[in-house]
Amino acid sequence: MSELPVTLTVNGEVHALRLPPWETLVECLRDRLGLLGVKKSCDVQVCGACTVLLDGRPVSACTLPAFEARGREVRTIEGLARGEELHPVQAAFVEAGALQCGFCTPGMILAAVALLEESPAPTPDEVKHYMRGNLCRCTGYKRILEAILAAARRLAADGR
Amino acid sequence: MGAEPRRVVGRSVPRLDAREKVTGAARYVTDLALPGLAHARLWRSPLPHARIVAVDAARAAAAPGVLAVCTAGDLPVAGRRYGPAFRDQPVLADGIVRYAGEPVVAVVAETEARAEAAVRRLDVRLAEEAAVTTLEAALAPGAPLLHAAPERAGRFRDLAGLRPVPGTNVCHLWRLERGDLAAAFAAADLVVEAVYRYPALSHHALEPHCALARVDAGGVTVWSGTQHPFAVRQELAELFGLPLAHVQLIVPLVGGAFGGKCYTKLEPLAAALAARVGRPVRLALSLEESAHTSCRHAVRVRLRTAVRGDGTLLAREAEVALDTGAYADIGPRVATKAGYRAAGPYRIPALRLEARCVYTHNVPAGAYRGYGIPQVTWASESQMDAIAERLGLDPLALRLRNLLAPGEEPVAGDTPMDGDLAGGLRAVARAAGWGGPVPAGRGRGLAVAMKDGGGTHTVSTAVVRVHADGSVSLLAGTVELGQGARTALAQVAAEELGVPLEAIHPAVPDTALTPFDHGTSASRSTTVTGLAVQAAAADARRQLLALAAPRLGVEPAALALRDGLVVGGAAPLSVAEVVRGHFGLVGGEVTGVGTFVPARWSGTLGGGTVFWETGMAAAEVAVDPETGAVRVHRYVSGADVGLAINPRECAGQDEGAAVQGLGPALFEARALAAGQLLNPGLVDYRLPTFADLPDVLETVLVENGDGPGPFGAKGVGESGTFCAAAAVGNAVARATGVRLTELPMTPERVWRALRAAGRGAPPEGAEAQPTPGGPSSSMV
Numbered sequence A: 001m002s003e004l005p006v007t008l009t010v011n012g013e014v015h016a017l018r019l020p021p022w023e024t025l026v027e028c029l030r031d032r033l034g035l036l037g038v039k040k041s042c043d044v045q046v047c048g049a050c051t052v053l054l055d056g057r058p059v060s061a062c063t064l065p066a067f068e069a070r071g072r073e074v075r076t077i078e079g080l081a082r083g084e085e086l087h088p089v090q091a092a093f094v095e096a097g098a099l100q101c102g103f104c105t106p107g108m109i110l111a112a113v114a115l116l117e118e119s120p121a122p123t124p125d126e127v128k129h130y131m132r133g134n135l136c137r138c139t140g141y142k143r144i145l146e147a148i149l150a151a152a153r154r155l156a157a158d159g160r
Numbered sequence B: 001m002g003a004e005p006r007r008v009v010g011r012s013v014p015r016l017d018a019r020e021k022v023t024g025a026a027r028y029v030t031d032l033a034l035p036g037l038a039h040a041r042l043w044r045s046p047l048p049h050a051r052i053v054a055v056d057a058a059r060a061a062a063a064p065g066v067l068a069v070c071t072a073g074d075l076p077v078a079g080r081r082y083g084p085a086f087r088d089q090p091v092l093a094d095g096i097v098r099y100a101g102e103p104v105v106a107v108v109a110e111t112e113a114r115a116e117a118a119v120r121r122l123d124v125r126l127a128e129e130a131a132v133t134t135l136e137a138a139l140a141p142g143a144p145l146l147h148a149a150p151e152r153a154g155r156f157r158d159l160a161g162l163r164p165v166p167g168t169n170v171c172h173l174w175r176l177e178r179g180d181l182a183a184a185f186a187a188a189d190l191v192v193e194a195v196y197r198y199p200a201l202s203h204h205a206l207e208p209h210c211a212l213a214r215v216d217a218g219g220v221t222v223w224s225g226t227q228h229p230f231a232v233r234q235e236l237a238e239l240f241g242l243p244l245a246h247v248q249l250i251v252p253l254v255g256g257a258f259g260g261k262c263y264t265k266l267e268p269l270a271a272a273l274a275a276r277v278g279r280p281v282r283l284a285l286s287l288e289e290s291a292h293t294s295c296r297h298a299v300r301v302r303l304r305t306a307v308r309g310d311g312t313l314l315a316r317e318a319e320v321a322l323d324t325g326a327y328a329d330i331g332p333r334v335a336t337k338a339g340y341r342a343a344g345p346y347r348i349p350a351l352r353l354e355a356r357c358v359y360t361h362n363v364p365a366g367a368y369r370g371y372g373i374p375q376v377t378w379a380s381e382s383q384m385d386a387i388a389e390r391l392g393l394d395p396l397a398l399r400l401r402n403l404l405a406p407g408e409e410p411v412a413g414d415t416p417m418d419g420d421l422a423g424g425l426r427a428v429a430r431a432a433g434w435g436g437p438v439p440a441g442r443g444r445g446l447a448v449a450m451k452d453g454g455g456t457h458t459v460s461t462a463v464v465r466v467h468a469d470g471s472v473s474l475l476a477g478t479v480e481l482g483q484g485a486r487t488a489l490a491q492v493a494a495e496e497l498g499v500p501l502e503a504i505h506p507a508v509p510d511t512a513l514t515p516f517d518h519g520t521s522a523s524r525s526t527t528v529t530g531l532a533v534q535a536a537a538a539d540a541r542r543q544l545l546a547l548a549a550p551r552l553g554v555e556p557a558a559l560a561l562r563d564g565l566v567v568g569g570a571a572p573l574s575v576a577e578v579v580r581g582h583f584g585l586v587g588g589e590v591t592g593v594g595t596f597v598p599a600r601w602s603g604t605l606g607g608g609t610v611f612w613e614t615g616m617a618a619a620e621v622a623v624d625p626e627t628g629a630v631r632v633h634r635y636v637s638g639a640d641v642g643l644a645i646n647p648r649e650c651a652g653q654d655e656g657a658a659v660q661g662l663g664p665a666l667f668e669a670r671a672l673a674a675g676q677l678l679n680p681g682l683v684d685y686r687l688p689t690f691a692d693l694p695d696v697l698e699t700v701l702v703e704n705g706d707g708p709g710p711f712g713a714k715g716v717g718e719s720g721t722f723c724a725a726a727a728v729g730n731a732v733a734r735a736t737g738v739r740l741t742e743l744p745m746t747p748e749r750v751w752r753a754l755r756a757a758g759r760g761a762p763p764e765g766a767e768a769q770p771t772p773g774g775p776s777s778s779m780v
Helices: A025-032 A088-096 A105-118 A124-133 A142-157 B018-023 B112-119 B135-139 B181-187 B229-240 B267-277 B287-291 B331-341 B373-391 B395-402 B421-431 B485-497 B525-552 B575-583 B647-666 B724-736 B747-758
Strands: A004-010 A013-019 A051-054 A057-060 A073-075 B038-044 B050-056 B066-070 B103-109 B123-128 B170-178 B190-198 B210-216 B219-224 B247-250 B281-284 B298-307 B313-325 B350-359 B442-456 B460-466 B472-475 B504-506 B560-562 B565-567 B590-596 B609-623 B630-640 B696-702 B738-740 B766-768
Touching: A013 A025, A051 A105, A057 A105, A088 A105, A088 A142, A088 B018, A105 A124, A105 A142, A105 B018, A124 A142, A142 B647, B038 B112, B038 B267, B050 B103, B066 B112, B066 B267, B103 B112, B103 B267, B135 B313, B135 B350, B170 B331, B181 B298, B181 B313, B181 B350, B190 B373, B210 B267, B219 B229, B219 B267, B229 B247, B229 B267, B267 B281, B298 B373, B313 B331, B313 B373, B331 B350, B331 B373, B331 B442, B373 B395, B373 B442, B373 B724, B373 B738, B395 B421, B395 B442, B421 B442, B421 B609, B421 B630, B421 B696, B442 B525, B442 B724, B460 B485, B460 B525, B472 B485, B485 B504, B485 B525, B525 B560, B525 B565, B525 B575, B525 B590, B525 B609, B565 B575, B575 B590, B609 B724, B630 B647, B630 B724, B647 B696, B647 B724, B724 B738, B724 B747, B738 B747
Parallel strands: A004 A073, B038 B281, B219 B247, B313 B350, B472 B504, B630 B696
Antiparallel strands: A004 A013, A051 A057, A051 A073, B038 B103, B050 B123, B066 B103, B170 B350, B190 B298, B210 B219, B210 B281, B298 B313, B442 B609, B460 B472, B460 B590, B560 B565, B609 B630, B738 B766
16 A cells, blocks of 8 residues: 655644545544544535635545645644634634534634635625535524624724 | 522523534544444445345455454344334345345444445345335335335334234324315315425435444443434344343434434444444444435325315315335324324314325435424415415415414314414514515415424433532433534523523433433423423422521521522522532532423324424515526524523524425425435535525514423424425415425426416426416316
């Protein structure tokens, strides 16, 4: 079994790994690095539960070979809060009641973080369009939309 | 004390699990590992009906890392079957395959990848047999029989009346007749009749099914995302011949369920494989495999209703047929409820209701949020609007004329209507601007429905343990599926006990530690488990006050517990001081116990209905005449929650249910052909996305404080799904003049119906809209 040397930076920590070429990023993050906040669901890049940020852009870790992330910066839900202080998007999700079972929540929050990096003051329609690739079976999306808009206001007020 | 304002109940406090869920710290069954864990993968049949001729396991068994290759005969539970209604389902297909996707061979290996690689080296020879994969084929005379004489499981009181029809594929026939049907139809001014179809659906909870099992001298321990840990415990005990106390089910957080994780699913196979290899085994399905594990019943409803010219309902005849697939699962109960509620939430003097639960060579269908009510509501509420159109009546006025009044019995002897259906429907109609001007090109539609809530004859016990530092363990068997039950139950416990919410710590459901609870379904947790929790907290509070009274030199009746302090004496005393004071510095604890047992032991459903869960909805849609695409602009959903323990979470339940209901209204369905599920995964099974969120989605919570649950609460969670399809269908009919009778209302279906109506002849699957006030005659 031929393995490739792969250096990944995950949540600011550098990992020197040897990976089989077919190992997906979700397998690498969950099974090797123990980052279980990355969720595995549809396996076909539709549901968005496995969303992580690769150099700040959302990707589906379920279909991305881990070696494709070599030399790049991976951010998972575990790397979002600053110690005990929640990221404003995380805090907004808690306050708006934007989660139920929570299985989509890590991917949903990371996609929202990427959206707000790209577009700090999105309209509701922009949010709906950007977030189409993240499915939630529980909430009906309304409170997630409210949370993202609230987080945008908070980030603007904080001057972030 | 009774006049004290509530401190915790009625507040939208953040969920107790919110922080762990937004930080990625939440742990689900799919996140668990055990020392020495082995992994299982399954070989599933590609054919819907076949004899298993031979399994050549040699190449698979020789593959690297493989611990065992098992067919049905290799398992320690060989020959035994399970199921909540009938013991009809083998742990692995035993000699015969009955649906495409049924597990036939299991491989256990050191890793999941190795197990999967070995599965591909299996050589299984099947001999195909004729399959019945539609209701029509399964009900045809001479159809091959799925199960000649299924054995009743005999576990649930409401299933004592199971009626299989010998020599057919009908595993349960439910009937209710009352009044003089023939006379009512003869006297009617209008009779309408139509056949409505609702497709099979996949639950697609984002966390697929998963179970971990360990079998050792102490018995069987299983970690699973089941909604029914105690029912699964009982089935495992029967399968393995163990006392209940030797079987332990532990249920961590569950990543969505919606009925798909009701009753026993993977647990017997995971446990049997663990017993076989002598190591703990993890069996984790893909989402596509989950779609081959359970689904929502496809339903056909023939509905015929007799009406007086003023809109008074006189009689209704319903024939409901449900495709329950290859194994009955809980299908018979779904059929009974669907048949009963085909009457709608209305006063109808003459009824002949019939439901058939039909075996087919499809994936087993089971529980799915609403237990058959969304399917029959599609039929019943579409027909109500057809009646309104024919009689030239306002759809709201027609419904208000016929809705059950508070205190009225749906049928004699059943629980009287305990909510205000008319008030709820009026509130929803008002919020949707009913009666006001409708923007050009749009239409508005209404629907209303009810279902027995709380489960039929269900029991719960809860324990509240007050520790020496004043913190409190809450032991209840309700599973946290995302519905917020742990938070709601903690709020009930805190309020009743008189301590801050932060003092309450709900335990993870574990059948060895948490007391008996029927299960997490039928919108029952807040009401039924909630009553047990409230009683347990009251029991603990009484004990604490009794211990405090002598120290304070007053009678217990003079004392109260508030915010964790015993007040009413000379000085407040903390809960910790009371407990430590009684037991001494070594500590100890005060334990309160509460049990809910239903008061009523009989009823139409085979037991008492705890409460009626009612739902109402109004939709405003626009239909693109060029493409047939339906856009929902405004959707108002109403839920009668009695009293909202946590208003934000109640509304969240209802909103989520409503959007889930919009899926099958507009685009969601399992595509089936000759017993094959063509869209098991999310590439081609379309779920509601952010883009489907209506411009305005509003929930009206009706709070009359009249529920039987703690503080006047009643359950919520299913009701939001009841009305979505019919409300949208009625809105489409009012926008276009075309009424569809088959779901989903895809652009193609709507476009074809519009085209056909334009030519003046209704196509198959659509009724043309008659002119309001036209001649009274049967529609079909």
